[in-house]
Amino acid sequence: MLEISSTRRGLVIYLLVWLFLGCALGGVISVASDTPLANAMLFAIPLNLVYAFAAGYSAYYLCRAYPLGGHRPGQIALVLTFAAVVSGFLWLVIGNLWNGLCLLLGTRWSGIEITPHLSMLIVALGVLLYGFAAALHYLVIEFVRAKNAEQRELESLLMAQEAELRMLRTQIDPHFLFNSLNSISALTSQDPKAARRMTLELASFFRQSLGMEAHKKVTLGEEMILIRHFLAIEQVRFGERLRVEEVMGEGAAECLVPPMIIQPLVENAVKHGICNMPEGGTVRITARRAGSILHIGVANPVDEDMASIRSEGHGIGLTNVRQRLSGAYKHEAGIHWGRKDNSFGVDITMPAQTSEEGE
Template sequence: MQEISSSRRGAIIYLSVWLFIGCALGGVISLASDAPLANAMLFAIPMNLLYAFAAGYSAYYLCRAYPLGSRRAASIALVLTVAALVSGFLWLMAGRFWNGLCQLLGVAWSGIEFTPQLSALIVGLGILLYGFAAAVHYLVIEFVRAKNAEQRELESLLMAQEAELRMLRTQIDPHFLFNSLNSISALTSQDPKAARRMTLELASFFRQSLGMEAHKKVTLGEEMVLIRHFLAIEQVRFGERLLVEEAIEAEAAACLVPPMIIQPLVENAVKHGICSLPEGGTIRVTARRSGSMLHIRVDNPVDADGPSGGGDGHGIGLTNVRQRLSGAYKHEASIHWGLTNNSFGVDITMPAQAGEQRE
């Protein structure tokens, strides 16, 4: 009963059904006993609304006390049958009492003649309506139970997915930190100023990344600040061999993306592209918004004849990004990569979400 009456719409529908049954009962009484229609309705409608609450709550608590599957079907049927019989006879007694009150009014439009057929009709209808109420409550209880189970399963899935995304994000930091510390160690004796500059950039990088950890999404502009710190660290290592070009549209910069979703791509561009080319090259990061979609591309030159020329060695970073996109956007996001004219490119497409949707 609580599930039905918990919402205004459910309560209105429930009472409307019983009001319709009351009107139908009044019509049957009027036709069967030749009683005036007004008298029959005055008797039937209040009686039916009373039974709606009495039988409704009784059936609800019995359905809760004897849930389906908890006991044998025969035991549940016996309990409900006895309850329906008792309710039917109690409804008959209440009907006789209400009819007596109506007859005391002494006016032409109140009171009806109680016949044995009418008594049998009230008892039989009371039993049927009690069974109907019990069936409705069982359906509602099972529906609510299934809905709650589905919601718990969804919450568990979301928690597992969030834990997986957090694990994928934390895979980035140790690898990058290890490489950076090795570079700083090498530069300490060769170029102390460069080592100091690299240390400061590394501190800025991790300060920025820690600030982003509190959010599931950050703006692309914030992500690019992190990328610039990363590339500044790498430029200390590679010097003039590493050049960077950005083409980030203002609308794209305001869109939300998962934190550190581009950093693995840029790291791959340095590790498998610039690092393998004696003359170095240019890493290009472009982003544009097209309607409801955000398009991001990272390009870098590669040695087509080298071991990573065909894209080998990019697998871990690209798989990481693909899994994170799938976890965050399901089928709405995609990532594609390929080699064209000694240039390796990665394209990301994801829904363009506004900055006010940040979580």
């Protein structure tokens, strides 16, 4: 009863059903006992509405006390049958009291003759309506229980997904930090200015990355600031061997992306591409918006003697990005990679969302 009456719509529907049943009972009384219709309706409708709440609350608490699956079916049926019979007789008593009050009014629209047959009808109908109320409450209770279980399961999945995304976002290759610190240590005696510049860039990189951790989505422009810090650090290490080409299409920088979704790809491009080439090469980062789709690409040269780098999806960085895209966008995003001639490229497609459009 509490679940049904918790919303105005549920309460209205519940009362309308009982109002219809009251009208039906008034019609039966009028036809069966040759009673004026107005008298029958004045007797049946208020009586039915009172029984709606009395039987409703009684059935609700009994259904709560004897949940399906919590007791033996025979025990539940016996308890509900006893309660229904008692309620039916109590309904008859209330009906007689209400009819007596109507007769005291002394108008031609008040009161009916309650015959033994009508008394039996009221008791039998009271038992049936109590059973109807009990069945309705069992349905509502099971529906609410299933809905709550589904909601708890969804919340658990969301929490697990959030935990997984946080874990994936913190999987920055430790080799990057170790290599940077080693380079800073080596440059301290050889080129103090370069060591200082690299230290500042490293601090800016981690400050930017920590600031992005608090957000589920950041703009591509903010992501590119982080990547520029990363590449500035690597350029101190590799010097002229590392060249960068950045192509941003119109409207791409305003699109929202998961934080640090491109950084692992750029890191792979440097570690597995530029690092293995004595002459170095160019890391090319592209982004363009095509309607509701954002396309992001990262490409780098590879040594022709090397096998397809991570082409089978065993790279931690590529797997990380694929899992994060799946967690954030499901089937709406995708990542593809492969080697073509002497270049290895990674292409990402995802919904082109902006802060104005919402997530």
